[in-house]
Amino acid sequence: MVNSLTRTTKPDEDFLYMQIADRLGSQINQLILRTGEKLPSVRALSQEQGISLSTAYKAYVQLEIRGLIEARPKSGYYVRYTPARSFNEPKRERLAGESEKVSLDEMIAMVYRNFSADSIVKLSMASPALSLLPLAKLNKSMAEAVRLSADSCISYEAVQGNANLRTHIARQAFAWGGNILPDDVVTTQGCMEALVFCLSAVTKPGDVVAIECPTYFGIFSTVQSLGLKIVEIPTSSTEGPDLDYLAKAINLHQIKVCLFVPTFSNPLGYCMTNEKKKKLVELLAKNEVPLIEDDIYGEMYFGRTRPRTCKSYDAKGLVMLCSSVSKTLAPGYRVGWCIPGRFKAQIINLKLMHSLSSASPTHAAIGHFFETGRYDLHMRNLRKALHTQCLRYTQAITEYFPDDVKVSRPEGGYVLWIELNKKVDAFELYKQAIAFKISISPGQIFSTDSRFTNFIRISFGTPYNEEIDKSLKKLGQLMSEF
Amino acid sequence: MVNSLTRTTKPDEDFLYMQIADRLGSQINQLILRTGEKLPSVRALSQEQGISLSTAYKAYVQLEIRGLIEARPKSGYYVRYTPARSFNEPKRERLAGESEKVSLDEMIAMVYRNFSADSIVKLSMASPALSLLPLAKLNKSMAEAVRLSADSCISYEAVQGNANLRTHIARQAFAWGGNILPDDVVTTQGCMEALVFCLSAVTKPGDVVAIECPTYFGIFSTVQSLGLKIVEIPTSSTEGPDLDYLAKAINLHQIKVCLFVPTFSNPLGYCMTNEKKKKLVELLAKNEVPLIEDDIYGEMYFGRTRPRTCKSYDAKGLVMLCSSVSKTLAPGYRVGWCIPGRFKAQIINLKLMHSLSSASPTHAAIGHFFETGRYDLHMRNLRKALHTQCLRYTQAITEYFPDDVKVSRPEGGYVLWIELNKKVDAFELYKQAIAFKISISPGQIFSTDSRFTNFIRISFGTPYNEEIDKSLKKLGQLMSEF
Incomplete structure (x- = not known):
C-alpha cells in the first residue's frame, strides 16, 4: 500500500x-x-x-x-463506539475452480494459503500436530533458561550461536555416527536459513544446484531466489536418487552443489541405505562438489536406531548438514543449525552480515530443553506416535482408496507418497477436496515441470481421528469418480 | 574442522x-x-x-x-574425573601491534572481536548498556505473551509476522508522521534481515547502491555479500549527505537504490531536517530510485518531538523503512520490521523463501511490551538517560582531549564522532587503547577507502562512571603523545 x-x-x-x-x-x-x-x-x-x-x-x-x-x-x-466504523473488508480467497490454468508458483501459493486456514483438515502439512508437542515443558525451559541467563537473554548472542545449544547438538551427533565438536556447529533461524547460508557459501548467481526429484517445493523458490539454476536428479521411492545419473550430470551441467534429503526425504519418505550414503559422499568428494544434507526428518525414525547421515562419511569436510527443531519440537521457535565442515568461516560470516545473531531466548530455551533430557523423552513418545499414525493412515488408505492406488512405506518422517490411477489429475483432486475442506498436496508441486500429475502427498502428522477418517473416505470417493 | x-x-x-x-x-x-x-x-x-x-x-x-x-x-x-583430560586450548587472540598492515575487513573483525571480550571498556559499541534495559518487565511480557497465546507460541507465525506487533508498529508510526496500517508492516529477524530483504527486493548482483560516507561499517560487507557495488555519497556532520552529488551520481553510476540513515546517522549522529528529508524523497522519486531508510536510531531523540521520517513524505511507495528494537529494548530478541511500500509482496516472498517466519515467542513478547505501554515508559527513561550521558561524555572529552579536537553535537542516538589532530592515526590510537583495555572505533572502518584516518567514534551508551572517566582521560593522554 x-x-x-x-x-x-x-x-x-x-x-x-x-x-x-x-x-x-x-x-x-x-x-x-x-x-x-x-x-x-x-x-x-x-x-x-x-x-x-x-x-x-x-x-x-x-x-x-x-x-x-x-x-x-x-x-x-x-x-467512541460507533457502528458506522468501517470494518476490515473480508479478504476474498481465490475459490477452487476459479482459475483454469495455474502456474507452479500459483499452485504452491494456494497450498500455502490453506496452511493457515483454521477450518481445513490439513493432510498437506508435513509437521506434527500441536497435540504431539510438549508445550508445558517447553514453556518451563523458556522460563528457566531466561532466569538462569545472566542478562535474561536480552543481549546479542555470539555470532556462532548459543554455546550450550551447540554442545547438545554435538552430543546428539554421536547417535548418527558423527564425531562433532560444539565448535563445528553454527546455529541459524530454522533449517531454512541454514540452507540459504550453505547455498550462498558455495555458489554465485548462475551456478547449478542438483536436487532430488520429487522434492519439497519450498526448495525451488529458495534456490531460484538466489539466482541459481536447478538440475533435478530422478529419485525413486524404493531406490533413492539415481547416482549414475548424478555422476553424468555433475560434469554435463557443471553442478556446483547438491542439496539432498538423504534420510526420510520429502515427499518420498525414502531413507538412503548407509552404503548409498557413503557412495554419494565419495562420488561428490571425488568431484569436489559440496553436499548440503537436509537432515530435518532424521530424528523421526520408526526403527530401533537413528539412521546414519552422509555427514558421518565426510572425510573432506565437504558435507554441510542442516537441521532444526521445527519438525520435532517447536516450529515457531525458529531454532536451526548447520554443521558446515570446511565452510564454517564463510557461514559465520554470512550469518554476521545477514542476521548478526540468533534470537537469544528461543535458542537458550531449546538448549535447556536438550540439557534436561526433556528432548530425549519427548522424541521417544513422538516417534512411537508417528509410527502408529503412519500405520493407521496406511491402513485407512488401503481400505478407502481405489484398488490401483500405490502407497509408499516410509520408515520415518511425516508423509505418505501416493500414486493414483493415471486418469486422476492430482491438482483437480486437490481443488475438489478443498471444496470439502480437505487439504492435500498435489504431486505437481514437487517438481519444477509439474510432472507428478497422478501423485499426492498425505501427511500423517495429526493423530488419527474421526475427522481424518471421514476425510480419507471422502478422498477415496473423489478419486473413484475420475 | x-x-x-x-x-x-x-x-x-x-x-x-x-x-x-x-x-x-x-x-x-x-x-x-x-x-x-x-x-x-x-x-x-x-x-x-x-x-x-x-x-x-x-x-x-x-x-x-x-x-x-x-x-x-x-x-x-x-x-571419570581425571586431571589428564585435555582442556580446551586457550584461543590465541591476535594482539595489538602484531600485524603492521591490515585490511579494512581485518580492522572490522578486530573491533568486532573485542565486542565480546568482557574485561574491556567498550566505548566502541553503539548500543545501550544492559543496566539501561528493562529486563524484569521484558521477562514478564515474554511469560504473559506465551501464556496468552493459544499455542504457547510453539507454531509457525503467519509469514508477514505477529499481528499485534504489527498493529503497534503502525500506531507508533503516527509519531513520525506516518499513516501506516498493520498490513503495511512485515516483521523480520532484527533490522539487519530487513535491510537484506529490502536490498534483495530491488537489486540484482552487479547493481549499484548509494550509501552515506561515513557510515556504519557492517553495511559494507552486507551490501557486498549480495554482489552489489557501493557508491559513497559525501556526508557532513552538520549538513548531512550532499544531495547535489547524489543527483549527479544517480545517472553517472546508475544507482539502483539508496540506503541511508536519515535520523541520527551512525557515526555522525546527524539528523536531516524535515526539508532535507522531503527533498531527498522527491529527488529519488523523480528518478524512480527506491530509498531504504534505516530508522534504527529514530526513537532516541533528545528533543521534544520524534523526528519525522523520509517515509512520511513517501507519495509513491518508494521508501522502505527498516527498524528494530535492538537499539532500544532487546538486542538479543532479534525483533525488527520493515514498512516496504510498493515492494511489500517481494519482501514477504523473500521472507517466505529465506526464513519462512519469525520466532513466535520473541515477537509476541515485544508486541505485548508495546501493547501494555511498558515501551513508552521505558523509552522516556532511556531518552533522558542517553541525553544526560551524551552531555556528560562531551564535557569529559572537552576536558581531557587535546584542545584541537572537534566533537559532534548529536541530537539523538548513541555516538559521538570526533575529529582529532591530523597527526593522529586513529587505528594506531585504537591499538594503543586496546592495550589499556579500552575499545574505540577508529575512523578508518567507516568508509570503504579508510579515509577517516584522524577520526574516532565513541559511544555514550554506558552510564558515565569512574571507569569511563579514567578511560577517556587515558585516551586524551594517548592522543597528546602522537
Whole structure:
C-alpha cells in the first residue's frame, strides 16, 4: 500500500489540524485505535507532533464533529463506539475452480494459503500436530533458561550461536555416527536459513544446484531466489536418487552443489541405505562438489536406531548438514543449525552480515530443553506416535482408496507418497477436496515441470481421528469418480 | 574442522568397538560429556548404534582401560574425573601491534572481536548498556505473551509476522508522521534481515547502491555479500549527505537504490531536517530510485518531538523503512520490521523463501511490551538517560582531549564522532587503547577507502562512571603523545 502524503513541512495552521485529524481518523477507522481507548492529551499531542496547542485542540474538535471521538469531562478524549466504523473488508480467497490454468508458483501459493486456514483438515502439512508437542515443558525451559541467563537473554548472542545449544547438538551427533565438536556447529533461524547460508557459501548467481526429484517445493523458490539454476536428479521411492545419473550430470551441467534429503526425504519418505550414503559422499568428494544434507526428518525414525547421515562419511569436510527443531519440537521457535565442515568461516560470516545473531531466548530455551533430557523423552513418545499414525493412515488408505492406488512405506518422517490411477489429475483432486475442506498436496508441486500429475502427498502428522477418517473416505470417493 | 571418518559400513567387530570407544573418548576429552555424567547402558548403546551387546560392552571396557570412564556397581558407567583430560586450548587472540598492515575487513573483525571480550571498556559499541534495559518487565511480557497465546507460541507465525506487533508498529508510526496500517508492516529477524530483504527486493548482483560516507561499517560487507557495488555519497556532520552529488551520481553510476540513515546517522549522529528529508524523497522519486531508510536510531531523540521520517513524505511507495528494537529494548530478541511500500509482496516472498517466519515467542513478547505501554515508559527513561550521558561524555572529552579536537553535537542516538589532530592515526590510537583495555572505533572502518584516518567514534551508551572517566582521560593522554 502506498502511503499518502498527509503532513506538510510548511505548516499552514488552517490546513494542519485537518491533516492531523485525517490521520488520527484513519487510525480509528482501521481499528488501530480501538473503541474506548484514551487519546493523548492536547498538550501531549502538540508536543509529539511539534504543533501548537490550538492546532492539537482543533484536530480533536474536528474528530468530535466527525463522531469518532468523545471528550469526557476532566478526563480527556476517547475513541467512541460507533457502528458506522468501517470494518476490515473480508479478504476474498481465490475459490477452487476459479482459475483454469495455474502456474507452479500459483499452485504452491494456494497450498500455502490453506496452511493457515483454521477450518481445513490439513493432510498437506508435513509437521506434527500441536497435540504431539510438549508445550508445558517447553514453556518451563523458556522460563528457566531466561532466569538462569545472566542478562535474561536480552543481549546479542555470539555470532556462532548459543554455546550450550551447540554442545547438545554435538552430543546428539554421536547417535548418527558423527564425531562433532560444539565448535563445528553454527546455529541459524530454522533449517531454512541454514540452507540459504550453505547455498550462498558455495555458489554465485548462475551456478547449478542438483536436487532430488520429487522434492519439497519450498526448495525451488529458495534456490531460484538466489539466482541459481536447478538440475533435478530422478529419485525413486524404493531406490533413492539415481547416482549414475548424478555422476553424468555433475560434469554435463557443471553442478556446483547438491542439496539432498538423504534420510526420510520429502515427499518420498525414502531413507538412503548407509552404503548409498557413503557412495554419494565419495562420488561428490571425488568431484569436489559440496553436499548440503537436509537432515530435518532424521530424528523421526520408526526403527530401533537413528539412521546414519552422509555427514558421518565426510572425510573432506565437504558435507554441510542442516537441521532444526521445527519438525520435532517447536516450529515457531525458529531454532536451526548447520554443521558446515570446511565452510564454517564463510557461514559465520554470512550469518554476521545477514542476521548478526540468533534470537537469544528461543535458542537458550531449546538448549535447556536438550540439557534436561526433556528432548530425549519427548522424541521417544513422538516417534512411537508417528509410527502408529503412519500405520493407521496406511491402513485407512488401503481400505478407502481405489484398488490401483500405490502407497509408499516410509520408515520415518511425516508423509505418505501416493500414486493414483493415471486418469486422476492430482491438482483437480486437490481443488475438489478443498471444496470439502480437505487439504492435500498435489504431486505437481514437487517438481519444477509439474510432472507428478497422478501423485499426492498425505501427511500423517495429526493423530488419527474421526475427522481424518471421514476425510480419507471422502478422498477415496473423489478419486473413484475420475 | 573436518570430521574424520570413524565408523565403517561393514562392521568388523574387532575393529568396531575400538571406533565406538574412540568416538566416545573424543567426546569425553572435548568436555562434551562431562565428569560424573552417566553414559547410556550397554543395551541402550547397542540399540542406539545398531551394534551387538558384546561390541558395546567391549567399547566401554576399552574406555575403562583408558581411564576415561568408570563402572559403578549396579548403576552403570560414568565419566571419570581425571586431571589428564585435555582442556580446551586457550584461543590465541591476535594482539595489538602484531600485524603492521591490515585490511579494512581485518580492522572490522578486530573491533568486532573485542565486542565480546568482557574485561574491556567498550566505548566502541553503539548500543545501550544492559543496566539501561528493562529486563524484569521484558521477562514478564515474554511469560504473559506465551501464556496468552493459544499455542504457547510453539507454531509457525503467519509469514508477514505477529499481528499485534504489527498493529503497534503502525500506531507508533503516527509519531513520525506516518499513516501506516498493520498490513503495511512485515516483521523480520532484527533490522539487519530487513535491510537484506529490502536490498534483495530491488537489486540484482552487479547493481549499484548509494550509501552515506561515513557510515556504519557492517553495511559494507552486507551490501557486498549480495554482489552489489557501493557508491559513497559525501556526508557532513552538520549538513548531512550532499544531495547535489547524489543527483549527479544517480545517472553517472546508475544507482539502483539508496540506503541511508536519515535520523541520527551512525557515526555522525546527524539528523536531516524535515526539508532535507522531503527533498531527498522527491529527488529519488523523480528518478524512480527506491530509498531504504534505516530508522534504527529514530526513537532516541533528545528533543521534544520524534523526528519525522523520509517515509512520511513517501507519495509513491518508494521508501522502505527498516527498524528494530535492538537499539532500544532487546538486542538479543532479534525483533525488527520493515514498512516496504510498493515492494511489500517481494519482501514477504523473500521472507517466505529465506526464513519462512519469525520466532513466535520473541515477537509476541515485544508486541505485548508495546501493547501494555511498558515501551513508552521505558523509552522516556532511556531518552533522558542517553541525553544526560551524551552531555556528560562531551564535557569529559572537552576536558581531557587535546584542545584541537572537534566533537559532534548529536541530537539523538548513541555516538559521538570526533575529529582529532591530523597527526593522529586513529587505528594506531585504537591499538594503543586496546592495550589499556579500552575499545574505540577508529575512523578508518567507516568508509570503504579508510579515509577517516584522524577520526574516532565513541559511544555514550554506558552510564558515565569512574571507569569511563579514567578511560577517556587515558585516551586524551594517548592522543597528546602522537
